[in-house]
Every structure is written in structure tokens, then in C-alpha cells.
Amino acid sequence: MHELAITQSMVDAIVDRLGPARVTAVHVRIGKVSGVVPDAVRFCFDLVAEGTPVAGARLDIAEPEGRARCRGCAAEFAVDDLLLLCACGSADVELLSGQELTISSVEVA
Amino acid sequence: MCGTCGCGEDDGPRYTHLTEHAHHHEHPRTVVLEQRVLGRNDGLAAQNRRELAARGIVAINLMSSPGSGKTTLLERTIADLAPQWPIGVLEGDQETLLDATRIRAAGAPVVQINTGAGCHLDAEMLRGGLAALEPAPGSLLFIENVGNLVCPALFDLGESGRVVVMSVTEGDDKPIKYPHMFRTADLVLINKVDLLPYVDFDQERCAGQVRALNPAAAVLPLSATRGEGLGAWYAWLQARAPHRRPVQFDSRG
Numbered sequence: 286m287h288e289l290a291i292t293q294s295m296v297d298a299i300v301d302r303l304g305p306a307r308v309t310a311v312h313v314r315i316g317k318v319s320g321v322v323p324d325a326v327r328f329c330f331d332l333v334a335e336g337t338p339v340a341g342a343r344l345d346i347a348e349p350e351g352r353a354r355c356r357g358c359a360a361e362f363a364v365d366d367l368l369l370l371c372a373c374g375s376a377d378v379e380l381l382s383g384q385e386l387t388i389s390s391v392e393v394a
Numbered sequence: 395m396c397g398t399c400g401c402g403e404d405d406g407p408r409y410t411h412l413t414e415h416a417h418h419h420e421h422p423r424t425v426v427l428e429q430r431v432l433g434r435n436d437g438l439a440a441q442n443r444r445e446l447a448a449r450g451i452v453a454i455n456l457m458s459s460p461g462s463g464k465t466t467l468l469e470r471t472i473a474d475l476a477p478q479w480p481i482g483v484l485e486g487d488q489e490t491l492l493d494a495t496r497i498r499a500a501g502a503p504v505v506q507i508n509t510g511a512g513c514h515l516d517a518e519m520l521r522g523g524l525a526a527l528e529p530a531p532g533s534l535l536f537i538e539n540v541g542n543l544v545c546p547a548l549f550d551l552g553e554s555g556r557v558v559v560m561s562v563t564e565g566d567d568k569p570i571k572y573p574h575m576f577r578t579a580d581l582v583l584i585n586k587v588d589l590l591p592y593v594d595f596d597q598e599r600c601a602g603q604v605r606a607l608n609p610a611a612a613v614l615p616l617s618a619t620r621g622e623g624l625g626a627w628y629a630w631l632q633a634r635a636p637h638r639r640p641v642q643f644d645s646r647g
Contacts, residue, residue: 286513286545287513287514287544287545287548287549290512290513290514290516290545290549291431291432291548294431294432294434294435295431297434298427298429298431298433298434299427301434302425302427302429303425309422310422313431320544320547320548320574321548366573367573367574367577367607368570368573368606368607369606369607370606376605376606376609377609386430386431386432386548387428387429387430387431388427388428388429388430388431389426389427389428390424390425390426390427390428391424391425391427392422392423392424392425393422393423393424393425394422
């Protein structure tokens with residue numbers, strides 16, 4: 286359950302940046318192949334935020350899909366997992382997105 | 395404090411903005427952060443990496459499920475290499491000093507890091523461990539992570555190499571079941587190959603899964619108890635310290 290540590294890092298990073306300002310919403314991006322489960326982050330969020338200026342904030346999670354590019358034929362395609370295989374048969378594939386684990390923005394009262 | 399203008403609500407003089415800012419603190423604003431969630435950990439990891447490199451220490455993060463044979467592999471590695479290449483060990487476990495006791499008995503300085511409820515080591519724990527262990531300059535440092543194929547995958551410690559240990563008794567489908575872990579590995583060790591006659595484990599299938607996830611990772615089969623394949627493991631470690639005098643190893647495998 287690394288999501289507890291991930292969520293703790295998220296709240297710590299926000300408080301570090303914004304100090305005592307009361308945060309009403311948090312927007313994050315958790316890529317579909319990042320290895321982090323959004324529902325588990327939602328589950329941890331209120332618990333971790335309690336007693337901080339982030340307490341009670343709304344958590345909005347965007348889940349960008351995985352995109353990859355074949356180094357052989359240059360095709361770009363969507364991926365659901367980390368077994369990256371191009372339709373041309375090549376496994377020499379570069380992951381372009383989907384591993385994001387980023388705090389996009391916060392709303393402050 | 396007002397988030398827009400910074401004016402205080404409680405004390406000090408109060409000012410009223412009469413232009414665009416006459417307000418009752420009803421103006422939520424958006425602050426763009428675009429900040430990596432694990433940015434703090436990654437910053438500390440980078441600092442660890444610099445400090446370890448400056449002292450010529452090769453730090454290996456060993457990750458696996460519980461029971462794959464990490465500690466046995468370390469005992470054997472210490473016995474074979476420590477006379478020529480000083481070895482220090484940081485042992486991560488949720489509880490107990492059992493592994494640290496085994497490593498000390500094998501003859502290497504060791505510090506146990508108990509994570510309690512924690513399921514992985516992070517860069518800050520490594521800093522604490524390094525301060526306690528004080529590994530010798532030029533030494534080989536093993537960081538035995540908490541036995542877990544999920545959580546340690548996301549946390550950079552500042553190591554110079556990431557090694558996943560799996561064993562033939564776990565089944566040959568571990569890589570695709572735990573893709574994040576295998577994707578971050580520099581080396582995958584397939585341990586307990588002396589048990590191959592007794593288990594249904596397809597080495598080529600397993601290695602193929604690792605290649606599909608992570609074409610750059612090396613895969614080495616070995617037996618920590620019988621010695622098979624240890625020479626290749628030591629050569630891999632040696633390649634991490636190209637300026638060292640090569641270690642002499644009497645291959646018994």
C-alpha cells in the first residue's frame with residue numbers, strides 16, 4: 286500500500302509550497318501505468334490531510350492514458366500496461382506518457 | 395491570511411482594497427504547481443547518489459518478495475567478496491533484527507532499518523541508515539529492501555544499481571504480475587536454480603517476460619546455496635566499479 290506514502294508526499298508538498306493557506310481543492314495527474322491506484326489515493330487522502338490546511342479539500346484525479354512510440358516503425362499507440370509491444374512486432378518501444386505522478390494545481394480559499 | 399493579497403484577518407492594521415480587490419475572502423484562486431508528487435524523495439535520492447559517488451561507494455538496492463533468498467545471497471556474497479572488497483549492509487524489514495544478526499554473523503557491518511507499518515524504504519530512510527552505518531569509502535553497500543514486489547518500485551533511494559531477486563519456487567510469471575518492479579531493474583537474479591528439477595519453472599519464459607518489460611535489464615540464474623552462477627553475479631557487481639582492481643573469485647558453481 287505505497288499509496289499512503291504517495292498521498293502523504295502529496296499533502297506535504299502542498300503544505301511546503303503554500304504554508305498555512307487553506308486549500309479547497311487539489312488537482313493531480315496519476316497516469317494509468319504509473320503503478321499508483323487512484324482509488325487507494327482517494328481512500329488515504331482525507332486521513333492524511335486531517336489536521337493540515339489541506340483538510341476537507343476536494344481531490345480531483347485526472348488519469349492520463351499510456352502512450353508509446355515504436356522506435357522501429359515510429360507508430361504511436363495507446364498502452365494499458367507495461368508490456369510494450371508494437372503491432373509491427375517490435376518490443377523496442379518508448380513509453381511517452383502514462384507514468385505521471387504530478388500535482389497539477391490547487392485551489393486556495 | 396488572505397490568499398490573494400496577503401492581508402491578515404486577525405491582527406495588525408487592516409486595509410480595504412477599493413478597486414478590483416474589495417472582498418470578503420470569497421475569491422478562491424488556483425495556484426499552478428506542476429510538481430512531481432515524489433519530488434522531495436527524488437531530490438534526497440539525487441543527494442544520496444552524489445554523496446555515495448563522491449566516496450566511491452557502489453550502492454545496490456536489492457528488492458524481492460519475502461523468501462526469495464536475498465539474505466542468503468548476501469551471506470554468500472560477503473563470504474566470497476568481503477575479504478577483497480569491504481561490504482556494508484542496510485537491512486530493511488518491517489520488524490525484527492533477525493536479518494541483521496545473520497549479516498553480522500557473516501562478517502559485515504550492518505544497520506537494521508525497521509519500517510514498522512511501512513512497506514518500502516525511501517531516500518530519507520537511506521540517509522538515516524548511511525549516517526548510522528558510515529560505510530567505508532570505496533566499499534560495496536547492499537541495501538536489502540523490504541520484501542515486497544510492489545511498493546519499493548516507485549522509490550528511488552539514490553542507489554547505483556537496482557537488482558530484483560526472484561526464485562524458481564515463486565513461479566515464472568512474476569515479471570508480468572509485478573511489471574513496475576521489473577521495469578525499474580538493472581538486473582534480475584533468478585535464484586534457487588538448484589531446485590529446478592522439482593518445480594515447474596520455465597526459465598526462458600521468465601527471461602522473455604523481463605525482456606518484454608525492460609529490454610535493458612540483464613537476467614542471471616544462480617543458486618546462492620550451491621554457488622552456481624555466482625561468478626556472473628560478482629562480475630556484474632565488479633562492472634559497477636570499473637576502477638577497482640578485479641576481485642578474485644574461486645568459482646565453485
